[in-house]
Amino acid sequence: xxxxxxxxxxxxxxxxxxxxxxxxxxxxxxxxxxxxxxxxxxxxxxxxxxxxxxxxxxxxxxxxxxxxxxxxxxxxxxxxxxxxxxxxxxxxxxxxxxxxxxxxxxxxxxxxxxxxxxxxxxxxxxxxxxxxxxxxxxxxxxxxxxxxxxxxxxxxxxxxxxxxxxxxxxxxxxxxxxxxxxxxxxxxxxxxxxxxxxxxxxxxxxxxxxxxxxxxxxxxxxxxxxxxxxxxxxxxxxxxxxxxxxxxxxxxxxxxxxxxxxxxxxxxxxxxxxxxxxxxxxxxxxxxxxxxxxxxxxxxxxxxxxxxxxxxxxxxxxxxxxxxxxxxxxxxxxxxxxxxxxxxxxxxxxxxxxxxxxxxxxxxxxxxxxxxxx
Amino acid sequence: xxxxxxxxxxxxxxxxxxxxxxxxxxxxxxxxxxxxxxxxxxxxxxxxxxxxxxxxxxxxxxxxxxxxxxxxxxxxxxxxxxxxxxxxxxxxxxxxxxxxxxxxxxxxxxxxxxxxxxxxxxxxxxxxxxxxxxxxxxxxxxxxxxxxxxxxxxxxxxxxxxxxxxxxxxxxxxxxxxxxxxxxxxxxxxxxxxxxxxxxxxxxxxxxxxxxxxxxxxxxxxxxxxxxxxxxxxxxxxxxxxxxxxxxxxxxxxxxxxxxxxxxxxxxxxxxxxxxxxxxxxxxxxxxxxxxxxxxxxxxxxxxxxxxxxxxxxxxxxxxxxxxxxxxxxxxxxxxxxxxxxxxxxxxxxxxxxxxxxxxxxxxxxxxxxxxxx
Numbered sequence: 200x201x202x203x204x205x206x207x208x209x210x211x212x213x214x215x216x217x218x219x220x221x222x223x224x225x226x227x228x229x230x231x232x233x234x235x236x237x238x239x240x241x242x243x244x245x246x247x248x249x250x251x252x253x254x255x256x257x258x259x260x261x262x263x264x265x266x267x268x269x270x271x272x273x274x275x276x277x278x279x280x281x282x283x284x285x286x287x288x289x290x291x292x293x294x295x296x297x298x299x300x301x302x303x304x305x306x307x308x309x310x311x312x313x314x315x316x317x318x319x320x321x322x323x324x325x326x327x328x329x330x331x332x333x334x335x336x337x338x339x340x341x342x343x344x345x346x347x348x349x350x351x352x353x354x355x356x357x358x359x360x361x362x363x364x365x366x367x368x369x370x371x372x373x374x375x376x377x378x379x380x381x382x383x384x385x386x387x388x389x390x391x392x393x394x395x396x397x398x399x400x401x402x403x404x405x406x407x408x409x410x411x412x413x414x415x416x417x418x419x420x421x422x423x424x425x426x427x428x429x430x431x432x433x434x435x436x437x438x439x440x441x442x443x444x445x446x447x448x449x450x451x452x453x454x455x456x457x458x459x460x461x462x463x464x465x466x467x468x469x470x471x472x473x474x475x476x477x478x479x480x481x482x483x484x485x486x487x488x489x490x491x492x493x494x495x496x497x498x499x500x501x502x503x504x505x506x507x508x509x510x511x512x513x514x515x516x517x518x519x520x521x522x523x524x525x526x527x528x529x530x531x532x533x534x535x536x537x538x539x540x541x542x543x544x545x546x547x548x549x550x551x552x553x554x555x556x557x558x559x560x561x562x563x564x565x566x567x568x569x570x571x572x573x
Numbered sequence: 574x575x576x577x578x579x580x581x582x583x584x585x586x587x588x589x590x591x592x593x594x595x596x597x598x599x600x601x602x603x604x605x606x607x608x609x610x611x612x613x614x615x616x617x618x619x620x621x622x623x624x625x626x627x628x629x630x631x632x633x634x635x636x637x638x639x640x641x642x643x644x645x646x647x648x649x650x651x652x653x654x655x656x657x658x659x660x661x662x663x664x665x666x667x668x669x670x671x672x673x674x675x676x677x678x679x680x681x682x683x684x685x686x687x688x689x690x691x692x693x694x695x696x697x698x699x700x701x702x703x704x705x706x707x708x709x710x711x712x713x714x715x716x717x718x719x720x721x722x723x724x725x726x727x728x729x730x731x732x733x734x735x736x737x738x739x740x741x742x743x744x745x746x747x748x749x750x751x752x753x754x755x756x757x758x759x760x761x762x763x764x765x766x767x768x769x770x771x772x773x774x775x776x777x778x779x780x781x782x783x784x785x786x787x788x789x790x791x792x793x794x795x796x797x798x799x800x801x802x803x804x805x806x807x808x809x810x811x812x813x814x815x816x817x818x819x820x821x822x823x824x825x826x827x828x829x830x831x832x833x834x835x836x837x838x839x840x841x842x843x844x845x846x847x848x849x850x851x852x853x854x855x856x857x858x859x860x861x862x863x864x865x866x867x868x869x870x871x872x873x874x875x876x877x878x879x880x881x882x883x884x885x886x887x888x889x890x891x892x893x894x895x896x897x898x899x900x901x902x903x904x905x906x907x908x909x910x911x912x913x914x915x916x917x918x919x920x921x922x923x924x925x926x927x928x929x930x931x932x933x934x935x936x937x938x939x940x941x942x943x944x945x946x947x
Contacts, residue, residue, distance in 0.1 A: 280851060280878055287848045302879070309886075310848050314879035474661045474684050477654060504654055505676070505688035512683075 200236055200272025200297040204256065205265045206307070209241075209293060210285040212256040213278070215435060216245035218408055219252040220278045226323075231275035232282075233322050240434075241266055244325060245278060250405055251325045254435040268294075275317040276303050284312055327436050331424030332397045334374070338419045338432060340389050344376050345410040347387045347536045347563050352403035353380035363400035365446040366423075370396040377449055378403060383529045384449055384566040385536060397423045400442040409437055453554065453564050457545035459518030461490055462558070463511055465534050465542050471497045471509045472527040478507040479527070485570055486527040488544075491520035523549055525569050530555065533565035574610055574646025574671040578630065579639045580681070583615075583667060584659040586630040587652070589809060590619035592782055593626040594652045600697075605649035606656075607696050614808075615640055618699060619652060624779055625699045628809040642668075649691040650677050658686055701810050705798030706771045708748070710763070712793045712806060718750050718761045719784040721910045721937050725759035726752040726777035737774035739820040740797075744770040751823055752777060757903045758823060758940040759910060771797045774816040783811055827928065827938050831919035833892030835864055836932070837885055839908050839916050845871045845883045846901040852881040853901070859944055860901040862918075865894040873901075897923055897943050904929065907939035 216232050224230050224247060233244040240257040258266045274297050281303075285293065290307025298304055303316040345364070353361035358381075365377040371394055377386045409430050413419060422429040430437045472486055479485050480501040489496045495514050500506035523546060534542050539557035546553040555565040590606050598604050598621060607618040614631040632640045648671050655677075659667065664681025672678055677690040719738070727735035732755075739751040745768055751760045783804050787793060796803040804811045846860055853859050854875040863870045869888050874880035897920060908916050913931035920927040929939040 277878055283851050284848075287851065289844065310845070310881065310883040312852065312879060312881045315877070470663065471684070474658075477657050477661065478686065503689070504651055505686060507684065507686045509684040 201270040202266050203268045203294045206293050208256050208265050212243045212254050213282040215254045216243035216252050217278045217282050219245040219250045221247050228321050232278040233275050235273040236271050246325050249440045251438045253327055273319040276314050329422035329429050332395050334395050334421045336419050338413045338416045341419050342410045342413050344387045344389050345406045348376045348378040348385040349403040349406045350532050351383050351385035352378040360444040363442040364403050366399045368395040368397050382568050386564040388562045399423045399428050401428050405439040459521050459546040461516050461544040463514035469531050475499045475507045475509050476527045484526050484528045487524040489522045490516045523569050529567045575644040576640050577642045577668045580665055580667050582630050582639050586617045586628050587656040589628045590617035590626050591652045591656050593619040593624045595621050602695050606652040607649055609647040610645050620699050623814045625812045627701055647693040650688050703796035703803050706769050708769050708795045710793050712787045712790045714763050715793050716784045716787050718763050719780045721761045722750045722752040722759040723777040723780045724906050725757050727754035734818045737816040738777050740773045742769040742771050756942050760938040762936045773797045773802050775802050779813040833895050833920040835890050835918040837888035843905050849873045849881045849883050850901045858900050858902045861898040863896045864890045899943050903941045
């Protein structure tokens, strides 16, 4: 195995593949990146048990040579080290050669590295074949779906199913993504180009990584079977196991009718909550929203330190006098997810879940449960 | 106590004073900043047992009002909270008022905070009077002295004296600063405007903070007695206790004559060491410099991962063939401290301490002890 490669493209590929490689693994060989040079280009494969990524660095991008002087072959090298080498060397092209089956020699003419390499047969078989239901989407639509839901999944492993985003298509032209940590819920509906029927509980953490990798890409293809989801785009395939178990039924959680409505500027609301939450010390991030015909205020207090209050200037409130307390981090995240200049908050009562929405966009729901008012 | 104050200047003062306030303290009242408004301006005082800082926000800067509507008084408020308030509120001016002796009301017309305040009598007396030997210096000279020495002090508390920078003036017109962690040593001599005689072991950590605060200032005044050092400049006084004990005698540690000399470009040498040290895995950061008439190389190796080697292009070596291994972090820090485009490394032998110096600057010495060659 031997080749010369554009350093930047090599680094880009290594960075993508290594996202699936942890900093520790019970199986030492999985700390390596698998490199395969064949007629397609240089495939770089990283994997832990749950997540695998394969990305292909092509021979050419447009007219520009990316890989040259190629002699096919494959090997395993320490992922962290080779990525750091590709990052730090000064030259624009790297040469790579396997010597004696056990040493990878890498250099740019100035620096020269010899890394102990491992024969590719030592690496477990990674199945990246698409099986099951197929769906193609504009990557922008998929990114937005992730960004508007994945943050609301649980970060705690006590109930693993809540660390997933639930993707569900019921045989028609739509896909519904739902995430909840049981104190808040985010839901987004997107249109599918073809009718499809599937349910997949995908780790939210994986989707968030995919959302970053998809930045600036075109179309994305999903393949979903009962065990895993494959997401492929522009030379890269991400495969993630699904989380076992039934996702909780959240269909009837979101109220349909509300009694109280606040329309406000998103940035102003977020800025006020950030300032006021400075005084939420004993009960972390809890703030109170007090609304009436006379005005709208955000406030917080701490027995130990003091209190804070801020009037929301640019807003319109419809309803009786109402006070609702909540985790301001949750509400700020929901406001950001609306991705709009103004948001509407709709309430049923002091202790009932309330929604935050972009009045012009019916495709998503952000729901937050209040906390007891102090 | 009541005043209105320019938010940015208030924040700047709070940020300076709070550098002396830890995130925890066995004495809760020390978590407060002491605020005193009198004819001088607003004094902000922060302290832990070892370090105290007082900074004064003046009534005017040039023609511009910084503090207005002043009613003298003093109080204690939670340092972290008031600093965050000054950072986050949107207005350019803050109002501050003590109500009922126990509440500090702070606002910018939009946000309003009430902080529990503590009466100033609860705060311990902080002695910031200059006593002992007085020295005035250009702050640039003092900053350079710190930057070229403090990094070499020990970060470990086993031998507290080595966490200090030793400042010594022997009654003539010079001040010598020395720092060592026993594996390396940095020394810098600066000229004094008046003859002075003192010894002071100042915590390196404190000097590094002072160096940052001094950025862009004019003259700095030092007052040194047997217990403490006072550093004052432009409305700010920093007082630090000295570290007890005798500083080790390092006068004869630096060799006067050398057998081998390497002149090289500083940036190139640092870049090569950074790359090669990627493979210093089992012995963290150890690299080997191999020098002879045929060329100069930096290399490292790891039994587990592999090896790296890089040729230093732009350099000149004088002497017999020599190989020296060392902690590359130490040598890179010493090269940076030289603050010059080229450096000279001078050696006596494989296992003898060597120096890194700026050939044009006799005022400083950087000494590093080699490690056993593998």
